[in-house]
Amino acid sequence: MYKNYKYVLEKYSGSKSRFNCPNCKRKEFTRYKNIETNEYLPYEYGICNRMIKCGYKKYPSQKINSNLEEVNHNHLEIIEYLDKKILYKFENSNLKNPLFIFLKLYFDEIKVQQIFELYQVKTEKYYENYLTVFPQLDQDFNLRALKKMRYNSQTGKRNKSFFQWYNPNKNNLKQCLFGLHILNEPIFLESKIVIVESEKTAILGMLYFENYLFLATGGMMNLTLERLEPLQGKEIILMPDLSPINAKKSAFDYWKNKAVRIAKEISCSISISTLLEEYSSDFQKENQYDLGDFIIENLINSKT
Numbered sequence: 001m002y003k004n005y006k007y008v009l010e011k012y013s014g015s016k017s018r019f020n021c022p023n024c025k026r027k028e029f030t031r032y033k034n035i036e037t038n039e040y041l042p043y044e045y046g047i048c049n050r051m052i053k054c055g056y057k058k059y060p061s062q063k064i065n066s067n068l069e070e071v072n073h074n075h076l077e078i079i080e081y082l083d084k085k086i087l088y089k090f091e092n093s094n095l096k097n098p099l100f101i102f103l104k105l106y107f108d109e110i111k112v113q114q115i116f117e118l119y120q121v122k123t124e125k126y127y128e129n130y131l132t133v134f135p136q137l138d139q140d141f142n143l144r145a146l147k148k149m150r151y152n153s154q155t156g157k158r159n160k161s162f163f164q165w166y167n168p169n170k171n172n173l174k175q176c177l178f179g180l181h182i183l184n185e186p187i188f189l190e191s192k193i194v195i196v197e198s199e200k201t202a203i204l205g206m207l208y209f210e211n212y213l214f215l216a217t218g219g220m221m222n223l224t225l226e227r228l229e230p231l232q233g234k235e236i237i238l239m240p241d242l243s244p245i246n247a248k249k250s251a252f253d254y255w256k257n258k259a260v261r262i263a264k265e266i267s268c269s270i271s272i273s274t275l276l277e278e279y280s281s282d283f284q285k286e287n288q289y290d291l292g293d294f295i296i297e298n299l300i301n302s303k304t
């Protein structure tokens with residue numbers, strides 16, 4: 001796709017493809033290469049990935065290549081963020097949050113509260129009901145998106161006909177993994193990362209297991225290179241939802257193929273868990289169970 005350009009920003013291929021930024025000195029600097037000779041341009045030409053915090057960029061001159069602006073344009077997409085003040089405008093407690101009420105049936109209330117705080121999950125009054133609000137905070141604590149869902153406080157199931165994004169008329173919002181900001185917590189620095197599809201399952205995983213950090217994509221199709229890029233150097237385990245046996249495309253195969261491609265681009269270890277595939281019944285596959293469903297079933301069975 002770069003055939004027409006003489007210089008391109010070096011494609012990411014692990015930490016050796018990133019350099020110390022001439023301005024902020026962080027190892028976040030992407031350099032230009034001559035595509036014919038594969039040689040770097042002088043050090044000063046490149047872009048710091050910390051676009052908001054640093055902003056250093058220097059392009060090779062227009063005379064060198066008149067098409068360059070187009071290349072730069074692709075790489076210099078500015079991400080817009082939401083105003084974090086919104087996080088303080090929700091209910092000041094989660095006690096009426098239906099998901100919170102449900103989880104309290106099976107887990108210690110203080111622990112549920114801690115996990116809600118860790119993920120910054122909020123509660124919003126909605127007519128006579130309450131919504132569960134999942135923020136997407138990135139590794140720099142920028143607020144990328146807010147997703148609102150309705151849960152049944154007795155079954156923990158989501159009302160699938162309801163779904164809302166907080167949309168403040170911004171054009172360049174970009175989602176990130178749910179829970180990404182937790183990477184900064186010292187106790188999770190060394191943790192293996194489990195990636196699941198749903199936010200609720202990430203929370204259930206954190207409540208049920210120890211020693212893992214659970215992140216959620218928010219959907220099968222959201223497992224992308226872009227979203228996983230901040231997980232460089234991490235050990236990642238993917239755990240997609242089950243798919244019906246006769247499904248044309250299973251989530252497992254889709255994530256497995258994605259994992260192979262992502263592993264080529266970023267330096268991390270990615271594996272895919274076969275646990276659910278192996279230990280599930282046809283009924284559970286047909287109903288597309290996920291790890292969260294297994295956790296809940298297990299808790300119900302151990303209660304009775």
Ligand SMILES: [Zn+2]
Pocket residue numbers: 021022023024025026028048049050054055056
């Ligand atoms: Zn910089």
